[in-house]
Structures are given as structure tokens and as C-alpha cells.
Amino acid sequence: MLTLLAALALQDPDLSTPERALDAYLKARDKFSASTSIVADTERVVAEVEGPAVSDDLKTRREKRRNERVALEHLQRQPYVAHLVEEAREEGGRIVLTAREFFVVRYLNRATGRMGEEQKERWRQFVFEKVGTRWLIQKEFDRCGPCGGKGRCPWCEGEGTVADKPCPRCKSTKKCDTCVGARWKERSFERGLTALPSLEGFKARADRSGPRAAAEAFADVLVEEQLRIAAVMGRMFDDVIRLMRTYFTPDVSRAAELALKKSAEEGAASLKEHKPEVLELKEEEETRASAVVSMPPSPFGPASRCRLVLLRFGSSWLVDDVQPPCASCGAKGACAGCVATKDQSIRCIRCGGSKKCRDCSGVGYRSEGK
Numbered sequence: 406m407l408t409l410l411a412a413l414a415l416q417d418p419d420l421s422t423p424e425r426a427l428d429a430y431l432k433a434r435d436k437f438s439a440s441t442s443i444v445a446d447t448e449r450v451v452a453e454v455e456g457p458a459v460s461d462d463l464k465t466r467r468e469k470r471r472n473e474r475v476a477l478e479h480l481q482r483q484p485y486v487a488h489l490v491e492e493a494r495e496e497g498g499r500i501v502l503t504a505r506e507f508f509v510v511r512y513l514n515r516a517t518g519r520m521g522e523e524q525k526e527r528w529r530q531f532v533f534e535k536v537g538t539r540w541l542i543q544k545e546f547d548r549c550g551p552c553g554g555k556g557r558c559p560w561c562e563g564e565g566t567v568a569d570k571p572c573p574r575c576k577s578t579k580k581c582d583t584c585v586g587a588r589w590k591e592r593s594f595e596r597g598l599t600a601l602p603s604l605e606g607f608k609a610r611a612d613r614s615g616p617r618a619a620a621e622a623f624a625d626v627l628v629e630e631q632l633r634i635a636a637v638m639g640r641m642f643d644d645v646i647r648l649m650r651t652y653f654t655p656d657v658s659r660a661a662e663l664a665l666k667k668s669a670e671e672g673a674a675s676l677k678e679h680k681p682e683v684l685e686l687k688e689e690e691e692t693r694a695s696a697v698v699s700m701p702p703s704p705f706g707p708a709s710r711c712r713l714v715l716l717r718f719g720s721s722w723l724v725d726d727v728q729p730p731c732a733s734c735g736a737k738g739a740c741a742g743c744v745a746t747k748d749q750s751i752r753c754i755r756c757g758g759s760k761k762c763r764d765c766s767g768v769g770y771r772s773e774g775k
């Protein structure tokens with residue numbers, strides 16, 4: 406990937422007019438997205454880190470899911486085809502280009518089992534600024550989808566009323582409730598740039614001789630996974646910033662760099678403050694146990710917890726299932742129907758009187774599915 410981008414940079418894109426700069430940018434961005442497979446890279450990292458800690462059965466299940474995710478990522482990429490500049494106007498020394506971009510959407514035809522393709526278009530707007538001899542992008546906008554860039558409420562067509570009653574969607578303001586009449590939505594380049602500290606100095610516990618030790622070791626494995634995924638993403642973000650330095654004004658690429666740096670510092674602080682821990686341990690049988698472990702917050706997400714099912718294989722305990730909290734009952738395991746009904750004399754139709762959450766059978770966590 407590095408060599409690809411180096412090659413792109415060496416080609417010295419033609420930025421002598423806003424139109425040429427836009428053409429070079431859209432092509433470079435498409436080449437970049439074609440060369441990146443963040444899902445495949447991170448899934449490989451997870452498999453590597455988890456390998457020694459999980460059962461063969463869980464390994465097989467995860468491999469299946471991994472392949473599905475990689476296939477989905479390929480399906481979701483939308484290759485660029487071409488674009489047409491529909492309008493060019495000057496605004497205080499800057500040039501605003503409004504363009505229609507054509508791209509390909511891929512989908513799986515469930516009836517035939519074959520992949521289908523369809524060309525679609527989206528409207529974009531770019532603000533170009535001249536820096537030296539180059540035209541660089543200062544802002545990028547997407548046209549608001551719900552109102553089609555009209556700014557009017559799509560529900561009442563900007564009338565403010567529906568069937569002589571105030572429009573429930575815009576509350577009679579007549580404006581689109583997504584863009585509030587702005588028609589275009591600016592893209593934020595800082596958003597999504599997340600980082601964690603380097604793996605240096607991190608050592609996952611590896612004692613798996615008992616269920617508690619194995620649960621602790623796996624909590625560390627989950628942290629190590631995050632750190633390694635962050636490293637993979639970090640390399641991609643470096644490439645993104647390199648791309649930005651070529652096509653965007655210096656203030657925009659500098660802001661993105663700063664956001665990335667700030668996120669890494671926050672990630673380091675949160676990891677230092679919060680350690681993963683075992684909140685609960687149940688030794689169910691001689692060869693079976695379960696544990697609830699907590700995960701520290703990170704720039705990738707808030708603090709979380711999960712339930713592990715541990716099985717003994719010879720002298721070591723391995724993880725056989727990693728279960729996220731059940732969303733239906735908030736990890737409490739109680740039937741939502743019973744909680745809502747105060748009258749205990751009526752038999753709950755939701756759980757049939759068992760009082761257990763229907764979705765997780767009262768465990769509070771849901772299996773990945775075997």
C-alpha cells in the first residue's frame with residue numbers, strides 16, 4: 406500500500422485547475438479504497454491473538470464469521486466510475502464545484518445466489534482554494550439525501566401542512582429535518598480517525614491452568630486485540646493523511662493529524678486508568694465454568710463487558726464462547742413482559758411464567774450461535 410501511494414505521489418497529480426484536481430482526487434481515492442481491506446487485516450490479527458486461548462470449536466465458528474465479514478466488506482465497496490461537473494462558481498476567490506459522481510453498488514441476488522451490480526450517482530460539492538500553483542480542496546459536501554438537496558421538508562413538500570393539519574415531521578417549519586434547510590452536509594475528516602497507544606510494554610497474561618486465570622488471560626487477549634487492531638488502523642490512517650496532504654489545503658490535513666494525535670493520547674490515558682477484570686466467576690462443572698469480564702473504554706467504544714464460557718481441555722482452560730450482553734434485558738436476564746406487568750397473578754404470555762428473558766433464556770448474555 407505504501408508503495409502504491411508513493412507511486413501515486415510520484416505521478417505528481419495535475420492540480421493546475423479545480424476541475425483537474427477533482428478528477429485526480431476522485432481517482433486517487435478510489436485507488437486507495439481498492440487497495441485497503443481493513444476488515445481482512447483486523448480479522449487476521451484477531452485470529453492470531455486469540456489462537457492459543459480458544460477452543461477448536463470456537464475457532465471454526467469464528468473463521469466462518471470472519472469469511473462472511475470479509476465478503477461483506479468487498480460487497481460494500483462502491484467503486485468510482487466517473488463524474489460530471491454540473492456547476493462551477495466563484496465565491497470570494499474560491500471555486501465551488503458541484504458534481505455528479507457515478508459509482509457501482511454491488512449486491513447479492515438471493516434468488517440466483519449471484520452477485521449483481523448497479524450504477525448509481527450521488528451529488529457532491531467541493532470548495533477549492535488556490536495554494537501557490539495548486540488547487541486544493543478546502544471543504545467537501547454531500548447532498549442531503551432525504552430532501553434530495555432541496556432543503557424542503559420531504560413529508561409535506563415544504564407546505565408545512567398535511568391534510569390541513571400541521572406537518573408532524575417538520576412541525577410546520579417547512580424545512581427538511583435532516584439538513585434543516587442547509588441542503589448540503591459537510592464531511593468531517595477528523596471524525597473516525599481513532600487511535601490507541603502502541604503495543605509496546607503490553608503483555609497479556611497467559612496462565613490457563615484454572616478457570617479464573619484463563620478468564621483473566623482472555624480479558625488481556627481482548628485488550629491486546631484492540632491494540633493490534635489500532636496498529637492496523639493507524640497504518641491506514643497514516644496513508645489517509647498522506648493522501649490528504651496531496652489534495653487538501655494544509656489547514657485541513659493538519660486538523661486531521663491533530664485529531665489523530667489527540668485520540669491516541671486519550672486512548673493511552675483510558676488504558677492506563679482502566680484495567681480489564683473478572684467481575685464474576687461460576688465454576689459450573691469440573692470441566693466447565695463461566696465468567697463475566699469487563700473491558701476498558703477506548704477511542705473505539707465505551708466500556709463494555711462480556712460473558713465467557715470456559716472448558717477444560719487436559720490441564721488448560723480454553724474459551725469456548727464469547728457472549729455479548731443481551732440487548733433485550735440489558736444483561737439482567739429478566740423477562741421484559743414480567744417487568745412491565747405489575748400484576749403477578751396474570752400468567753405472562755411472553756415467558757410463560759418462567760420470568761426469564763426470552764432472547765437469552767435468562768442468562769443475560771447471548772451466544773454467538775453454534
Ligand SMILES: [Zn+2]
Nearest residue numbers: 558561572575
Ligand atoms: Zn413538513
Ligand SMILES: [Zn+2]
Nearest residue numbers: 549552581584
Ligand atoms: Zn435535507
Ligand SMILES: [Zn+2]
Nearest residue numbers: 731734762765
Ligand atoms: Zn436477555
Ligand SMILES: [Zn+2]
Nearest residue numbers: 740743753756
Ligand atoms: Zn414474563
